[in-house]
Amino acid sequence: MLVRKQQIPPQRPSSSELNALAGHTVFCSEFKYRRGTEIFGEAEPIQYLYQVKSGAVRSYKLLADGRRQIMAFHLPGDIFGVENGVVHRFTAEAIVETNVRLTDRQNVVEQECGGATATNNVLRLVTGSLQHAETHMLLLGRKTAIEKVAAFLIEMDVRLTAAGVMSLPMNRRDIADYLGLTLETVSRALSQLRDRDILSFIGQSQRQIVLRDRARLTDFDQ
Incomplete structure (x- = not known):
């Protein structure tokens, strides 16, 4: 179990954004993370998709020299943890006390109902993440x-x-x-x-x- 909690709480219908992503109604669990708590770590297998309900999350990598490079901030309503590999490329951590919805990745991308819709929606999210990464690289290249x-x-x-x-x-x-x-x-x-x-x-x-x-x-x- 990769979720940093003792017990999975009861599931409930997901948000409209997660339903739209899946192309059908999915169920999710909700967790509260304290400030600075890791939600998932770099190189861990991708098992869940996440959405910020309240608070904020940072995704980052630790560089070889020990410095931290934050790649993205996830704010209320944002869906994160959507990647095109089998393991996470970044670590996700709560910036402040944060409530997160999560649903099993299989609920979204491997269900027969809405399967093609879900695949296309996930690809759009991955593409959006890549576009943000490109914009971020340009930002890091600014002169001043x-x-x-x-x-x-x-x-x-x-x-x-x-x-x-x-x-x-x-x-x-x-x-x-x-x-x-x-x-x-x-x-x-x-x-x-x-x-x-x-x-x-x-x-x-x-x-x-x-x-x-x-x-x-x-x-x-x-």
Whole structure:
């Protein structure tokens, strides 16, 4: 059993997104993961498909020199763990306390009912993941730190902003490991954007951000 829990809870009908992925009604279990808890590890066999119900998850690889490279952030509604191999290429870990739905991979891709639909949908998800990886590689190739941070904020603005406020579940170390920068460089870039009145922070943690000038922020993402 690969799920980091003592006992599988009762199953219940899955979310509409998982049903749409499978092409038929599937059942899922729900787990709560504490901050920093591993959901699955790199090189483990793929057994489940996952969806973030609340909280946030990071997918990462540990590099040969011991550094951590975060490949993606999975936010509420996102389906993850969908790969085109038999083992996971990354480790997935809860960033904050996170509720996750999971269903056996066979429920989605090996059922006769909706089989062709499920296969096509899974392929689309895998393709989307590859496109994100390509975009991420381009992001890592940006010349300046402020360009990288601006591109990250634009991505999170689409995915996280509600009522005018962007609430980041990840800390600056996570952002640095996603962008291939140091913690100090990320902090400096955010401060520069604040000093230019492009954004402002709410609260001492500075994880709540108000984008005051999206047009000028986008200028860095050209």
